[in-house]
Amino acid sequence: MFSNLEFFIVEALRSFRRGALMTVVAIGTITVTLVIFGVFLLLVVNLGNIVGNVSSGLDIAAYVDEPISLEQAGAIQLELSKLSGVEKVDFISRAEAWKKFQEDFGEKLEIGEVIQDNPLPHTFIIKVRTPDLLPKIAQIVSQKSAISEVRYSGKLIDQMRSLVGVVRVGGTILVILVTFATLLIVVNTIRLTVLARETDIYIMKLVGATNNFVKYPFIIEGVLIGIIGGVLAFIILKISYDSVIFQVSSALPFLPIVAGGFILGIIYSVMVFAGTALGMLGAYISVSRVLKAEF
Amino acid sequence: MIQLINVSKTYPNGIDVLYNINLNIGKEEFVFIVGPSGAGKTTLMKLLYREERPSSGKVIVDKVDVAELTVDQVPYLRRNIGIVFQDYKLLPKRTVFENVAFALRVTGAPRSSIRRKVMQALELVGMLRRANAFPDELSGGEKQRACIARAIVNNPPILLADEPTGNLDPTTSWDIIQLLDKINKRNTTVIVSTHNKSIVDDMKRRVVAIENGRVVRDQMLGGYNV
Ligand SMILES: Nc1ncnc2c1ncn2[C@@H]1O[C@H](COP(=O)(O)OP(=O)(O)OP(=O)(O)O)[C@@H](O)[C@H]1O
Ligand SMILES: [Mg+2]
Numbered sequence: 001m002f003s004n005l006e007f008f009i010v011e012a013l014r015s016f017r018r019g020a021l022m023t024v025v026a027i028g029t030i031t032v033t034l035v036i037f038g039v040f041l042l043l044v045v046n047l048g049n050i051v052g053n054v055s056s057g058l059d060i061a062a063y064v065d066e067p068i069s070l071e072q073a074g075a076i077q078l079e080l081s082k083l084s085g086v087e088k089v090d091f092i093s094r095a096e097a098w099k100k101f102q103e104d105f106g107e108k109l110e111i112g113e114v115i116q117d118n119p120l121p122h123t124f125i126i127k128v129r130t131p132d133l134l135p136k137i138a139q140i141v142s143q144k145s146a147i148s149e150v151r152y153s154g155k156l157i158d159q160m161r162s163l164v165g166v167v168r169v170g171g172t173i174l175v176i177l178v179t180f181a182t183l184l185i186v187v188n189t190i191r192l193t194v195l196a197r198e199t200d201i202y203i204m205k206l207v208g209a210t211n212n213f214v215k216y217p218f219i220i221e222g223v224l225i226g227i228i229g230g231v232l233a234f235i236i237l238k239i240s241y242d243s244v245i246f247q248v249s250s251a252l253p254f255l256p257i258v259a260g261g262f263i264l265g266i267i268y269s270v271m272v273f274a275g276t277a278l279g280m281l282g283a284y285i286s287v288s289r290v291l292k293a294e295f
Numbered sequence: 296m297i298q299l300i301n302v303s304k305t306y307p308n309g310i311d312v313l314y315n316i317n318l319n320i321g322k323e324e325f326v327f328i329v330g331p332s333g334a335g336k337t338t339l340m341k342l343l344y345r346e347e348r349p350s351s352g353k354v355i356v357d358k359v360d361v362a363e364l365t366v367d368q369v370p371y372l373r374r375n376i377g378i379v380f381q382d383y384k385l386l387p388k389r390t391v392f393e394n395v396a397f398a399l400r401v402t403g404a405p406r407s408s409i410r411r412k413v414m415q416a417l418e419l420v421g422m423l424r425r426a427n428a429f430p431d432e433l434s435g436g437e438k439q440r441a442c443i444a445r446a447i448v449n450n451p452p453i454l455l456a457d458e459p460t461g462n463l464d465p466t467t468s469w470d471i472i473q474l475l476d477k478i479n480k481r482n483t484t485v486i487v488s489t490h491n492k493s494i495v496d497d498m499k500r501r502v503v504a505i506e507n508g509r510v511v512r513d514q515m516l517g518g519y520n521v
Contacts, residue, residue, distance in 0.1 A: 007400055203384055206344070207445070208374035209401035211366065295346040 004213070011217035015193045016224060023225060026189035030229025030278055031236065033182040034271045038237040040171035041267045045258050047164040058087075058128050062141050063121040065148040073122065076146055080126055083140060085133040090125040094118055121148070179278070186282025187289075190222055194290045201290075211291050218287040219280055226279020230272035238268065296322045296453065296484050297343065302352035304338055304508075312338045313508045316352070320486065322452075325479045327495050328488040329519055330505035336488040339505070340455050343486075344376045345369055357452070374402055377446030377483075379456035379475075383438040385430040391417070391441045392426040398445045416448040420474060436467035440474065447478055454478060456487045460494065468494060492519040 016023055062080070064073075073091050081089040092100075098118040124147075128137050134152050142150040194201070204214050245259045258264065297320040304313040312335045320326055328336050341347040342354050345361050354361040357375060364372055385394050395413045404412075417423045420440040430438055439459060446454055456475060460468035472487075472494050479485040489495060495502060495518060502517030503510060512521065 004400070004403055199384070200386060203386065203397070204401045205370070206346075206373060206378055206384075207398035207401055207449070208370040208372075210370045213401055213403070 004216070008216040008220055012220035012224065015197060015217060016221050022189045022192050026186050026225050026279075026282075027229045027232065029182050029185045030226060030275050031232040033178045033278070034230055034233030034275050035236055036178055037175050037274065038233060038267060038271050040167075040175055041270070042237075042241060042258070044164070044168055044171060045263055045267070047160070047167060049256050049258050050160065058131060058134075060126040060128065060134060060138050060141065060150060060152040062124040062126060062144075062147045063149045063151075064124070064146055065121055066146070068122060068146065072146070076144070077124065079144075080124060080141065083137060085128050085130075085137055087127045087129050089127070092123045092125065094120045094122050097121075097123060182278060183282050183285075186222065186225065186279060187286040189225070189286075190218055190283045191286040191290060193221065194218055194287050198290075205295065214291060215284070215287045219283045222279040222281075222283025223276055224279070225283075226276040227272065228275075229279065230275025233271050233275060234268050237271065296320055296324070296357060297486075298353070298355040299339075299342070300353040300355070302342065302349045302354060304335070304342065304347065305350045311508060313342075313349075316505075316508075316510055318503065318510065318513070320484060323479065323482050323484055324501060325476065325485045325498075326487070326501045326503060327498070327517075328486060328503050328505060329490070329495060330511075332490075334505045335508045336505060337457055340378075340457050340486070340488065343453075343455060344373050344378065370402075374449055375451050375453060377443075377449065377451040377454040379439070379442050379446050379454065379459045381458040381461035383430070383442040385438060385441055385445075387430050390427050390429055391422060391433070391444075394430070394441060395445045395448050398448050402449065412448055413444075416444040419447070419478075420444045434467075435463050436470060439463065439467075439471050443471070443474060443478070447483070451483070453484045454486070456485070458488055458490065460489060460491050465493070472498065495519040 064076075068076075070093075073093070077089050077091050080086060095118070097120040101120065126137065126141065128134055138150045138152055141147055201214055241264075245257055248257050249259070297318070299316050299318040302313060302316040302318075303311075305311045316339065328339065330336055338347060342349055343356060343361070345364065348362050356372065359372070361372060385391075386397065389397065392413055395416055396409050399409045399412060414423065414426075417426055420443050422437065422440045422444055425433060425437055425441075428437075430441070433441065443456075443459075446456075454475070459475065460471050463471060468491060475485050475487060476498070499516045499518075502512065502514050502519070504512035504514075
């Protein structure tokens with residue numbers, strides 16, 4: 001096997017050059033597929049991230065506009081936590097909230113220069129036991145004299161969660177369909193290069209080449225097509241996504257976009273790997289089919 | 296060495312080509328297969344290296360029933376059978392040397408031995424001088440010599456030549472037949488199909504005549520006609 005490697009690679013490159021146009025088409029389709037695949041992965045990862053970052057769907061935020069003392073806050077906290085259906089109540093003073101906000105977004109916005117005074121209210125985070133309790137408890141809480149405003153995002157969160165579900169299912173279906181279409185194109189591309197070399201294959205088989213021996217050069221060709229497609233897709237997606245990161249983080253700085261690290265590395269390598277696999281599988285299928293038709 | 300027992304062949308399109316052929320060819324024999332165009336000579340050869348399978352009957356090569364071989368075993372059958380074609384079937388973008396080496400490379404032969412064996416084969420067919428020429432730079436006779444070199448480079452015990460002189464002038468044809476005779480004398484079973492009357496008559500070897508898919512004559516030291 002190893003002593004034949006050079007032969008296989010030389011043969012693969014020969015064929016690769018000969019079928020230039022179709023090779024370009026195959027690389028192009030693999031690239032497009034992988035970009036779609038990559039966009040889908042990024043979408044899922046980001047939506048998941050957003051949903052995960054927004055406070056839980058069981059939380060009610062109750063705001064207090066007037067300045068209150070810590071004792072008063074403690075009393076209200078105790079009162080709220082006694083309501084039936086409430087699991088726990090946290091108090092976040094406006095100073096704490098401001099500090100956290102500055103930590104989270106201060107750098108991006110240079111917020112200290114824009115806003116001098118702390119605009120945030122005191123906040124109670126009320127965690128309820130089940131989502132259906134949200135409206136009732138919110139109603140009761142809003143009637144307390146100290147509370148100026150009540151908000152809960154239960155529905156929104158639910159909707160976002162189901163959006164993530166839809167994207168996941170729809171995207172998976174889309175990716176599968178596109179992958180099949182691509183496989184078909186790769187299979188046909190390699191088939192053309194196989195058919196263009198029918199005489200070669202015929203002679204190889206006459207002089208006693210095994211089927212595997214005939215296959216290797218084409219499979220290497222497929223792998224080559226796949227790797228090139230994968231790397232192109234990686235480059236395109238990386239450039240586009242980097243610019244998306246830049247745009248989003250300046251326009252919507254509070255959106256927790258996935259901007260780097262481990263998970264992106266995985267997505268990008270999965271793309272190149274999937275391209276390679278696609279090229280290899282396509283080549284294998286087509287050359288096997290042609291060889292079966294041979295004698 | 297080669298046995299055909301009650302062999303018939305019908306192509307998938309329904310054309311009956313061979314009927315109930317019985318034939319025995321011994322080790323190191325030299326056999327001419329003659330007969331009119333369409334008689335089934337090429338089909339008979341294809342049965343031997345399993346480009347085709349018999350519709351019924353047995354084809355036995357070197358004690359092995361060829362039809363029984365698995366796909367994985369067929370290549371090893373073919374490594375024992377050198378094949379020479381009327382149209383040479385040389386790869387046009389490769390030199391003579393590469394064409395001959397190709398037959399060794401696809402069998403996974405070690406690089407070190409390839410060069411030596413190719414040179415020996417080219418020497419035997421008298422093509423050492425033209426080793427670096429491409430097929431379209433060769434005369435018909437030279438192409439056939441290259442084709443023969445490729446067929447024997449593996450030292451197969453059997454050599455099949457399907458109308459090897461079909462495209463050659465009489466003198467060149469004679470040279471090629473002499474070459475096949477020389478190979479036969481190096482302990483190779485040689486089977487040659489031909490329409491060339493004078494060669495068959497001059498060589499005085501075994502002749503198997505096929506007409507309409509039947510063996511109509513099998514004669515030692517025969518001629519082209521009865
Ligand atoms: N692959 C095939 N499929 C169907 N019919 C075929 C096939 N190959 C050959 N035939 C038919 O089988 C018959 C015998 O063909 P074959 O090539 O064996 O004859 P031949 O004796 O070699 O003729 P020639 O002297 O012209 O080479 C012909 O009628 C031909 O049309
Ligand atoms: Mg013929």
